[in-house]
Amino acid sequence: MDDRFPLVALERVSFRFADGATLFEALSEVFDNRHTGLVGRNGVGKSILGRLLAGELQPSDGRVLRQGRIAYLPQRIVAAPGARVVDLMGCAPWFDALQRVMGGEPHADDIETLDGRWDVIERLQRALQDEGLGHLDPQTPAMQLSGGECSRVALLGALLAEADLLILDEPGNHLDLPSRRRLGQRLASWRGGLVLISHDRELLAGMQRIVELSAAGLRSYGGGYAFYQASRQREREAARQTLDSARVERKRGERELRQQQERQQQRSASGLRQGKDSNQAKILLGMQKNRSESSAGRTAKRLDSRRQQLDEQVREAVAALVEEPPVTLHGQTESLPPGRRVLYWRDLRLPFGAASLPDFELFGSRRVAVLGPNGCGKSSLLAVLSGRLAPLSGECRVEVPWALLDQHLHGLDAQESALEHLQRLAPGSAESLLRTRLVHLGVDAEAALLPSARLSGGQRLKVALAGVLARDPTPQLLLLDEPDNHIDLDSRLAVEALLRDYRGALLVVSHDAAFVDALMPSERLLWTADGWRHERC
Structure with missing residues (x-):
């Protein structure tokens, strides 16, 4: 029995920047409660797509349909001036409300805010302790945290949100090896839907499917990262074979077209010679020449049309291959003497x-x-x-x-x-x-x-x-x-x-x-x- 249910649906979604530059267009895909890895080259728009899924941005065209609660963790965790650990975790409204209630100076809506969250302080402290961050207090200034600690704290907050869909943009960045392993374990035990934007092969290996974003759009692969890699390799090999076959076919077709053109030219020349040798009247020779040129013109058009078909087959095969250019970094310096x-x-x-x-x-x-x-x-x-x-x-x-x-x-x-x-x-x-x-x-x-x-x-x-x-x-x-x-x-x-x-x-x-x-x-x-x-x- 298939127990998938949709959480976010893209309907022909396009995104353009303020200056009119188009990042991607007409994307359609459904993200359900499966754990999905979103992959693609730098600059293709994965982070923008993640923000569209989360409702942080609105599409230029098309619709994004959502249902259920969504928690989103951006790639860069930037703490606002004066922010605390509890602010990074996104739990400040409940924490501050409880602090005011406990201090005897509640706001009018604090009781309603705390509905079902009266244990927020214990939950926060327990989560920090379980994550190996027990040395932090919910009110610890965020500026005292390392980049990795900021990421871990923000991720804890997203997990505590008990969302139906969790959208994480490169959550493994800045994490040390033990923290990355704990992250993998937490994601494996996460019962809700998940969209993981990542280049981390170990984290992607635990996904139930991979969705690739490229210049050609979105493509879904129903398996983990190893299945995705194998599928892409098979696709590339098939595309190369199709391209090789198209090139061979074009070469053979061009040879046949040249032969047909040469035979047509030989027939036309032979007909004119025979007319001259038989002393035909000039008017008959002219008519014969016109018929020959007309026939040659029709043949040329037919051959040109066939040549265009062969070229188009090669162009389609090249487009299907979609191999990205290699990335190259330039930079060099003179060698340093060993004793320097x-x-x-x-x-x-x-x-x-x-x-x-x-x-x-x-x-x-x-x-x-x-x-x-x-x-x-x-x-x-x-x-x-x-x-x-x-x-x-x-x-x-x-x-x-x-x-x-x-x-x-x-x-x-x-x-x-x-x-x-x-x-x-x-x-x-x-x-x-x-x-x-x-x-x-x-x-x-x-x-x-x-x-x-x-x-x-x-x-x-x-x-x-x-x-x-x-x-x-x-x-x-x-x-x-x-x-x-x-x-x-x-x-x-x-x-x-x-x-x-x-x-x-x-x-x-x-x-x-x-x-x-x-x-x-x-x-x-x-x-x-x-x-x-x-x-x-």
Whole structure:
């Protein structure tokens, strides 16, 4: 018995930006109580579609029909000034109402607000404890939380909302490995409908179906991520075979058309010669010539029509293949001599952390993976090295040109276009060169001129990384805080390839073990139960 029931239905939904640019059009799909993974390349519109499903945005054309309660968790969790943990969880109205009632100063509607939620404080504290966040209080200021802790707190709030449909946009970003595993377990036990927008293969493996958004529209695959990959591979192979067959057929058809045209020309020439040899009257020869030319014209039209049919078959086969261009990142620096000191620190203690770090020096083109759970100080270390934060004690110094790419992409102005960003950081570079680099990143000519706030999270990250590498002088040290977040699989492989070939030094923070291994780190700075430890790989 099929117990599916629809929760959100798209009816020929289109979305256009204020300037008239179309993101997608005429999308139709039903999202029911199954757990659905929504996938697609960066910039194709997954986050916008998620907001349309949740009612955060309205379509330019078409309708979005909803039933039941919907909880939505955006890709970027931005805490408002003065926000608390309870605000991030979306439970502030009930918490504050209960606080006022308990304090003897209730508002007129507080009793109605708290209907069925009188245990909200206990529920919040229990949820934080179960998530390993028992050190947080509902009134803890959100500014004290790491990026991963913000994501975990907001996700807890979405789960506590007891919605019929949960829409999560990249919930695994900024989460450490244990938190990602807990997230997978929570989603597996979630009894309501789920739309998971993600590039995380492990999370997608647990979905009941995959819906792909591409330039061609929405396509549903009734299975998990492995089934989706196998289906797409079969489709690509079939499309390639169809394209090969169409090209072979066109080549054979063109050969036959040339032969028919040559035979027609030979017949026409032979008829005219015979007429001349038989001493026919000029008027008869003229009539014969006209008939021959008319016949040749009809034959030419017929052959041209057939040629167009063959070309159209090839064009349709090419369109069906729909292979996306590869993503390429450009950037290089001169190799550092092995004895060149890049940075050092001594007796260093970080803000927001009690443990000191072991004394450390980095020489040459070595690469360091900074590993540990959320909140242990990984991002704080990069902020201290870059001068954004002052250490509690100790000294540190970077001795080569460097660049920082943090989780929030602070160097990327929201109102600045991708092209303007690269022009500002590389003023001596030709515009044509910068445009080419953006195209290689998957940012086309139109998107290159949009404010960066209009780009997807993955596109912004790639533009920010390209800007870092375009600086003059070229950085000889990159400080990268989770550069694998927000980007699709193809882009992640491109970032891995670029960083493997990078000839400067690296300090990389990441929770993705496969990504870290692909960079082939020479050493690790690892948080343990006993504090920070430095080890060679």
